[in-house]
Amino acid sequence: MSRINVTKSFLPPIEEYEAYLKKIWDSGQLTNQGPLLKEFEDHTKKYLGLERFHFVTNGTLALQLALKAVGVNGGEVITTPFSYVATTSAILWENATPVYADIDPETLNLDPQNIEELITPETKAILPVHVFGNPCDVEEIEKIAKKHSIKVIYDAAHAFGVTYKKKSLLSWGDISVCSFHATKLFQTIEGGCVVVNDDNITSDIELMKRFGHRWNDHQMLGINAKASEFQAAMGLCSLNYIDDVIAKRKQISSVYDGELKDTQYKKPKIREETEYNYSYYPVIFRDEESLLQAKKKLEKENIFPRRYFYPSLNTLPYLENKQSCPVSEGVAKKILSLPLYSDLNTEEVKRITEVLC
Numbered sequence: 001m002s003r004i005n006v007t008k009s010f011l012p013p014i015e016e017y018e019a020y021l022k023k024i025w026d027s028g029q030l031t032n033q034g035p036l037l038k039e040f041e042d043h044t045k046k047y048l049g050l051e052r053f054h055f056v057t058n059g060t061l062a063l064q065l066a067l068k069a070v071g072v073n074g075g076e077v078i079t080t081p082f083s084y085v086a087t088t089s090a091i092l093w094e095n096a097t098p099v100y101a102d103i104d105p106e107t108l109n110l111d112p113q114n115i116e117e118l119i120t121p122e123t124k125a126i127l128p129v130h131v132f133g134n135p136c137d138v139e140e141i142e143k144i145a146k147k148h149s150i151k152v153i154y155d156a157a158h159a160f161g162v163t164y165k166k167k168s169l170l171s172w173g174d175i176s177v178c179s180f181h182a183t184k185l186f187q188t189i190e191g192g193c194v195v196v197n198d199d200n201i202t203s204d205i206e207l208m209k210r211f212g213h214r215w216n217d218h219q220m221l222g223i224n225a226k227a228s229e230f231q232a233a234m235g236l237c238s239l240n241y242i243d244d245v246i247a248k249r250k251q252i253s254s255v256y257d258g259e260l261k262d263t264q265y266k267k268p269k270i271r272e273e274t275e276y277n278y279s280y281y282p283v284i285f286r287d288e289e290s291l292l293q294a295k296k297k298l299e300k301e302n303i304f305p306r307r308y309f310y311p312s313l314n315t316l317p318y319l320e321n322k323q324s325c326p327v328s329e330g331v332a333k334k335i336l337s338l339p340l341y342s343d344l345n346t347e348e349v350k351r352i353t354e355v356l357c
């Protein structure tokens with residue numbers, strides 16, 4: 001029986017990538033804001049309806065740049081415990097302390113009701129995640145952030161192609177960052193972006209991502225977050241197929257929905273007025289024990305789901321002070337992401353759900 005992993009990268013027809021390789025060979029420019037990078041940024045901005053968009057090496061560096069750009073250098077950042085580890089490690093890497101606001105059990109996103117009691121004079125930013133591409137309560141978060149004059153950075157790593165109230169989900173917050181890693185819905189091999197809602201921040205990000213200088217004019221501290229022409233080429237090819245990819249994932253998700261109807265499995269509640277991207281298919285089990293049993297049975301059938309997200313980040317062993325987030329810790333133990341990618345077929349979905357039911 002063929003192996004089924006939790007995800008599989010969408011690859012465009014190889015001829016289309018080769019045509020771009022030819023262009024790279026002709027231009028001789030491999031990186032450093034080349035023509036394909038500019039083309040990719042233009043096309044993606046247009047596709048998502050965004051004004052300011054910086055293509056960078058990966059989603060983690062996008063987070064580092066965003067934190068730096070809003071002045072995080074030490075201090076505290078209020079964030080969610082239910083995410084991939086990069087959300088927390090980016091904060092720690094900037095010498096700041098993550099302060100965890102527990103999540104809403106229905107949406108699995110940071111619950112805005114938990115934010116205000118955590119704000120101190122040391123709070124430098126709020127970093128929520130649109131978990132699995134499901135929009136946070138962006139209006140409520142914005143209200144709290146405005147009231148206390150704190151910047152909001154969204155980790156929108158899963159949110160490519162999602163619209164909320166008819167606008168790209170990446171347009172919310174002072175800054176949003178996305179990941180285009182090979183395992184994500186939309187891939188540029190490695191890659192990510194920073195989307196900014198402020199002209200001053202945009203010019204800082206553009207400088208910081210290339211060592212902080214233009215020729216011999218060193219204006220600020222920078223780092224290397226430049227994406228190459230090869231990554232831009234993959235992005236240009238992938239972008240042509242993203243609508244099909246999302247449509248196929250939607251269809252596969254509805255097969256899962258049908259097969260798992262009236263069973264123990266619960267799904268996160270997608271926010272209203274959302275055009276979803278079907279980036280993941282997570283299911284919440286009754287308890288951890290039934291999850292572990294099911295995972296073992298699936299693995300015997302050559303099916304490899306992933307425990308996204310586990311463990312809850314407030315329990316990471318290298319954190320200095322332990323904080324308690326009972327909702328997130330509970331969900332993290334019971335949630336499993338089932339395989340979902342555009343060429344997963346109906347028979348394969350049934351192979352998976354038969355083991356589960």
Ligand SMILES: *Cc1c(COP(=O)(O)O)cnc(C)c1O
Binds near residue numbers: 192
């Ligand atoms: C994947 C991911 C990241 C990191 O993105 P990379 O491109 O892999 O560096 C950050 N946050 C979340 C929530 C992610 O899923």
